[in-house]
Every structure is written in C-alpha cells, then in structure tokens.
Amino acid sequence: MGNTDRHGLIAQAVRDAGSATVQALAELTGASEMTIRRDLDALAAQGVLERVRGGARSLLLRGDEPPFALRAHEAVEAKQRIAAEVDSLIADGETVLLDSGTTCLEVARLLRGRPVTVMPLSLQAVHLLSDAPTATTLMVPGGKPRAAEGALTGPLTLASLAALRFDTAVLGCCGLSAAEGLTAYDLDEAAVKKAAIASSRRVVLATDGGKFGRTAYAYVGPAGLLHTVVTDPTAPAGEVAALEAAGAVVRTV
Numbered sequence: 001m002g003n004t005d006r007h008g009l010i011a012q013a014v015r016d017a018g019s020a021t022v023q024a025l026a027e028l029t030g031a032s033e034m035t036i037r038r039d040l041d042a043l044a045a046q047g048v049l050e051r052v053r054g055g056a057r058s059l060l061l062r063g064d065e066p067p068f069a070l071r072a073h074e075a076v077e078a079k080q081r082i083a084a085e086v087d088s089l090i091a092d093g094e095t096v097l098l099d100s101g102t103t104c105l106e107v108a109r110l111l112r113g114r115p116v117t118v119m120p121l122s123l124q125a126v127h128l129l130s131d132a133p134t135a136t137t138l139m140v141p142g143g144k145p146r147a148a149e150g151a152l153t154g155p156l157t158l159a160s161l162a163a164l165r166f167d168t169a170v171l172g173c174c175g176l177s178a179a180e181g182l183t184a185y186d187l188d189e190a191a192v193k194k195a196a197i198a199s200s201r202r203v204v205l206a207t208d209g210g211k212f213g214r215t216a217y218a219y220v221g222p223a224g225l226l227h228t229v230v231t232d233p234t235a236p237a238g239e240v241a242a243l244e245a246a247g248a249v250v251r252t253v
Helices: 003-017 022-029 033-045 076-089 102-111 123-129 155-162 187-198 237-245
Strands: 019-021 049-052 055-058 095-098 117-120 166-171 175-177 181-184 200-206 218-221 228-231 249-252
Touching: 003 019, 003 022, 003 033, 003 049, 003 055, 003 076, 019 022, 022 033, 022 055, 033 049, 033 055, 076 102, 076 200, 076 228, 095 102, 102 117, 102 123, 102 166, 102 200, 117 123, 155 187, 166 187, 175 237, 181 187, 187 200, 187 218, 237 249
Parallel strands: 095 117, 095 166, 166 200, 200 228, 228 249
Antiparallel strands: 019 055, 049 055, 175 181, 181 218
C-alpha cells in the first residue's frame, strides 16, 4: 500500500471512529507502528487529525465540513475518473468556470494545456494553472480565500462572476438530493455557486457518490438546475433515478 492510499485509509478510520490507536491503525493498514506514527505526524501537520498519546483523534465536530487536506486523500481514483469524464464533456475553445474542491482540482489538472479559457474559484487551481502552456487562458477572479480551503468568496468574487458569461460551470457540492437540491456547508460558498449557475449556459456537477442523499445547511438551488451530473458507482440508484426524473443527465464512471 502506497503512502497516499495508507494516509487516506488512516484519515477515514479516525474520522469514522472519532479516534484510533497506533496499534489499531497498524493492524488496519498492515504497516509497522513506527510507520503509522510518522503518518499520523504528517496528517496532523496538514490539519487532518490531532495527535494524542498512543494514537490520534478527529478534529471534526458533527456537521463540520471535512478539511481540504483530509478530502484530498478520499476516493482519489474515483475523483480522477470523474474528472476525466468531465474533461471529455468540455470542447476546445470553451470558457469554463471551475469550482473549488478536490474533485474540481482534478479537473483543473486535465484542463491544463488545453485550448480553453478557465476561471478557477480556488487558490489551489489558480496555482496549478498559473504556469499552464500558452494554449490555456487563465482568468483570475477577485475574492477572499477561505482559510485552509482556498475557495474564493465574497463581493469581489460575486462581481467577477456577474461580469462574465461562461459556456460551462463545473461545480462540486457538499450535499445533493433530488428532494433537497444542491447544498453547501458555507453560506458564502453557496452564494458563489448560485452566481456560477446564473452566469453559465451549462452546469456540470462533479461529485463522488458519497455526497448523494446528504443535505448541508446552505441551500444553493434545486437539482433541476443541473444539466449533467458525473459521479461514481457508489451513488445510490434511487437518488440517481430521481435526479434523472428532475431532468439531469447522470453519468456514472
């Protein structure tokens, strides 16, 4: 098992249980206790968990959004498949509004070097695309980055979106259901997603199946606003059918 996979497994185990011992994590991963201690130190430095005597505990309270550093280790292969499918939906020459989040960052990696115009809504994606080959045109919005997340929000971000029109908005989400629609953990981020939808001809949602059936407290809009949803096979069949009945095309990869 590689470092990335092991870190993801450790982060998920600590998150699910609330805490875990070094011994338990060593048994779970098949790694030595010395390796697990190094892993925990690295994950603690990223803000994924907190080191305690003999192990680690989660930093999350109920209803909290998992930190970016933790989400970056989750469902990596699924996010890469989703990103590849999203990339295939975007034609050369398009103007693309790219949301924040770990799945959208994978999309940014694939758009880098393509003949498209991209406005990313996160510092991570701006940095990734800042030295892209000349075929890619990078547009940088204003705004205030959320701590640790890098997501751009606030009046300057909203003004940037209101001044432009995009062929495609690629969005992420915190929760998605046919009944409750698209939701986010942060009110400012929800406002940015609403503005992104209003400024785009087509809305593509890129999300792993774990977000289906969840509802975060900041409402973005009804599921009917989505043209295409790209997800993985873990998405519940009932939710997929309900989204398709609402008018969205659901692509499972």
